[in-house]
Amino acid sequence: MTATYDHTGRHVLITGGTKGIGAGIARAFAAAGATVTVCARTPPPVPSSSPPPVPSPGSSSDPPLGPPSSPPSGSPPSPAPGGPVRFVRADVRDPEDVERLLGGFSRLDVLVNNAGGSPHAPLAGSSPRLHARVIELNLVAPLLLSQRAHPLLKDAGGSVIMIGSSSGVRPSPGTSAYGAAKAGLHHLAACLAAEWAPEVRVNTVVVGLAATENAAGHYGGAFEQVGATIPAGRMARPEDVAAACLWLAAPGYVTGAQIQVHGGGETPAWSWLTSAEIAR
Numbered sequence: 001m002t003a004t005y006d007h008t009g010r011h012v013l014i015t016g017g018t019k020g021i022g023a024g025i026a027r028a029f030a031a032a033g034a035t036v037t038v039c040a041r042t043p044p045p046v047p048s049s050s051p052p053p054v055p056s057p058g059s060s061s062d063p064p065l066g067p068p069s070s071p072p073s074g075s076p077p078s079p080a081p082g083g084p085v086r087f088v089r090a091d092v093r094d095p096e097d098v099e100r101l102l103g104g105f106s107r108l109d110v111l112v113n114n115a116g117g118s119p120h121a122p123l124a125g126s127s128p129r130l131h132a133r134v135i136e137l138n139l140v141a142p143l144l145l146s147q148r149a150h151p152l153l154k155d156a157g158g159s160v161i162m163i164g165s166s167s168g169v170r171p172s173p174g175t176s177a178y179g180a181a182k183a184g185l186h187h188l189a190a191c192l193a194a195e196w197a198p199e200v201r202v203n204t205v206v207v208g209l210a211a212t213e214n215a216a217g218h219y220g221g222a223f224e225q226v227g228a229t230i231p232a233g234r235m236a237r238p239e240d241v242a243a244a245c246l247w248l249a250a251p252g253y254v255t256g257a258q259i260q261v262h263g264g265g266e267t268p269a270w271s272w273l274t275s276a277e278i279a280r
C-alpha cells in the first residue's frame, strides 16, 4: 500500500531545501502538487536538462531545483521530482534575509524549518562564536522564521514542521551546542503549538541517523555499518523524513507532536556486551 497526498494549491517553504533531507522534502511536496520554495545560502547546481529559471523574489537569476544529483553511496535513488521548485537565496540566521524571504509570499500553507546542522566541535577547545552560530542556525533561525511566517500561516490555516534530531533527545558528545539547540527546537515547537492553536499547527520530525551527502563525513562514510546498528537495518533516507512531513502538513488534529523517524532508535552500546560473540 502506498499513501499518497494531494497538496495541490498549497504553498510550501522549505529552508535548506537544496541538499540532503531538505531536497528530499522539496521533491516530495512538488510531487504532491504543492508550489514549493526552497532557500539556502548557495543555489542548487543547475542540471543540464533543467527548464529556464523560475523568477523568485530578491534573486531572479537563481535556478529552480532540478532532478536530484547522485545519491550518496549506500542510499537509494531519489524519487522523481514533481514541478519546478523555486529557489530564494537567504541565510536564515540573518533577520533581513528572513524578512525578504517571507515578504515574497502572499500565501503560505506550510513552513518546514529544515536548515540546520553542525560541525564536530567538542566544547573544550572550540570558540564561543562557533557555538553561538550553531545555536543561531538550529534554534534562533526557526524561531524567527516561524514568527515572521505566523500571519501567513494563520490566514491559510497552515502548519510549521521543525526538523529536529535524535541529538536533541539523547546526549550528543562532540556536538553539544547542536544537541542543546535541537532540544530547544523540540520544546519551541510544543510551545508554539499551544500558543498558535487552533489556527496553526506546529510539529517536529525527530530525525535519527540519516544518509545524506553532507552526513557522509560525520558518519565516516560508513552508512552500511552505521545502518546495521539501527533496528530498522539502515539509516533514514530523505524520503523517509519527507513522508512524515507530507502527513503532518495535511490538514488534521495533530499538533505539538514529535514524530520519531529513527528506524527504532539507536541500540545502546551496552547491549552489544550481551551479544553472542562477546558472551562466548
Ligand SMILES: NC(=O)c1ccc[n+]([C@@H]2O[C@H](COP(=O)([O-])OP(=O)(O)OC[C@H]3O[C@@H](n4cnc5c(N)ncnc54)[C@H](OP(=O)(O)O)[C@@H]3O)[C@@H](O)[C@H]2O)c1
Binding pocket: 015, 016, 017, 018, 019, 020, 021, 022, 039, 040, 041, 042, 043, 090, 091, 092, 093, 113, 114, 115, 116, 117, 118, 137, 163, 164, 165, 166, 207, 208, 209, 210, 211, 212, 213, 214, 215
Ligand atoms: N543528516 C543527518 O544524519 C541528520 C540527523 C538528524 C537531523 N538532521 C537534521 O536534518 C536537517 C537537514 O540535514 P541534512 O543532513 O540534510 O543537511 P545538509 O545536507 O547539510 O543540508 C543543509 C541545507 O541547509 C542549508 N543551510 C545551511 N545553513 C544555512 C543557512 N544559514 N541559511 C540557509 N540555509 C542554510 C544548506 O545550504 P547552504 O549550505 O547552501 O546554505 C543545505 O541546503 C538539519 O536540520 C539537521 O540538523 C540531520
